Amino acid sequence: MSARESIIPVFVPHWGCPNDCVFCNQRRITGQREPATAQTVTDAMKQAAALPSGAKRQLAFYGGSFTAIPEEQQEALLTAAKSYLDAGELTSIRLSTRPDAIDGAVLRRLKVYGVQTIELGAQSMDDRVLALAGRGHTAADVEKASRAIKAAGFQLILQMMTGLPGDSDEGAVETAKKLIALRPDGVRIYPTVIVKDTALCDLWRAGLYREHSVEDAVRVCARLLPLFEAAGIPVIRLGLNPTEELSGGAAVGGAYHPALGELVKSRLYRNRAEALLTGIEPGSSVSLGVNGRELSQMIGQHRDNLCWLREKYGLRELKIISAPVKSGEICRLAVEKPAEMV
Numbered sequence: 001m002s003a004r005e006s007i008i009p010v011f012v013p014h015w016g017c018p019n020d021c022v023f024c025n026q027r028r029i030t031g032q033r034e035p036a037t038a039q040t041v042t043d044a045m046k047q048a049a050a051l052p053s054g055a056k057r058q059l060a061f062y063g064g065s066f067t068a069i070p071e072e073q074q075e076a077l078l079t080a081a082k083s084y085l086d087a088g089e090l091t092s093i094r095l096s097t098r099p100d101a102i103d104g105a106v107l108r109r110l111k112v113y114g115v116q117t118i119e120l121g122a123q124s125m126d127d128r129v130l131a132l133a134g135r136g137h138t139a140a141d142v143e144k145a146s147r148a149i150k151a152a153g154f155q156l157i158l159q160m161m162t163g164l165p166g167d168s169d170e171g172a173v174e175t176a177k178k179l180i181a182l183r184p185d186g187v188r189i190y191p192t193v194i195v196k197d198t199a200l201c202d203l204w205r206a207g208l209y210r211e212h213s214v215e216d217a218v219r220v221c222a223r224l225l226p227l228f229e230a231a232g233i234p235v236i237r238l239g240l241n242p243t244e245e246l247s248g249g250a251a252v253g254g255a256y257h258p259a260l261g262e263l264v265k266s267r268l269y270r271n272r273a274e275a276l277l278t279g280i281e282p283g284s285s286v287s288l289g290v291n292g293r294e295l296s297q298m299i300g301q302h303r304d305n306l307c308w309l310r311e312k313y314g315l316r317e318l319k320i321i322s323a324p325v326k327s328g329e330i331c332r333l334a335v336e337k338p339a340e341m342v
């Protein structure tokens with residue numbers, strides 16, 4: 001999504017969901033409790049009037065299983081959204097739903113109302129993990145729905161999670177590879193957050209689930225991001241959007257961090273720096289160069305990367321300097337060995 005595209009969210013919390021996935025409490029995550037109506041769409045459009053003129057505007061139905069909502073209510077919401085699309089006040093409509101709530105009839109209806117993008121909650125491509133999460137669908141459902149969505153000409157966004165019960169870093173990498181094979185137009189990665197009033201929260205409090213910490217999420221996501229990048233698939237979101245509700249106490253554990261994406265990018269820099277520092281004599285002074293716009297990502301929050309690398313490689317000094325290199329690249333500018341220092 002470019003900087004000039006804005007999403008106008010309309011939350012349909014938990015609507016259409018046939019069951020509760022163990023990690024999910026959409027009312028807590030979105031902070032919205034009332035069901036959405038055509039008036040909710042109108043209100044969201046009024047609020048969006050303040051967006052910069054010229055920005056592309058996408059109306060997005062999020063937070064539930066849109067295509068599993070009773071047809072009449074789906075149509076009421078879509079009719080309201082389409083009126084803004086027809087008037088040129090919106091550039092497109094997108095929605096999120098479950099893989100087992102997609103079929104030919106559903107896709108035909110969405111086409112009629114001008115929906116352009118469908119986001120599917122895949123979460124994992126391991127049937128055991130899906131069952132433990134209470135998802136109620138299989139990996140085969142994700143594959144079938146994804147193919148149908150692409151064949152019908154919609155943009156496909158796939159969502160995956162890390163740190164679900166029974167999952168592992170290797171499992172997440174396998175899921176990412178299987179999602180890449182489905183050639184989505186983008187992915188969202190949501191490391192598991194423990195939200196109040198969920199079955200997962202009960203499991204965690206009972207000692208039956210090990211929390212997926214921010215560090216766990218950063219470690220595994222730093223493996224996933226390069227896979228999607230190498231496949232040319234944009235990661236359009238990493239981590240739950242911070243909300244007042246979540247920050248105000250609904251997120252009781254797990255990988256909740258308002259800048260998780262930045263932490264992962266910073267970790268990627270740390271990993272790349274390690275490749276350049278391996279084998280350097282302890283006590284050396286080293287200067288590394290990165291693109292000037294990404295100095296803070298390399299240095300890390302609270303200078304974490306700098307301190308960690310200096311300590312791990314026993315460096316006397318580690319300097320990070322702006323250099324004429326591409327975004328994401330890193331180069332070794334100078335190494336002064338201990339014997340060379342006076």
Ligand code: SF4
Binds near residue numbers: 014020026
């Ligand atoms: S994760 Fe999706 S399908 Fe599961 S309960 Fe939440 S909104 Fe519904």
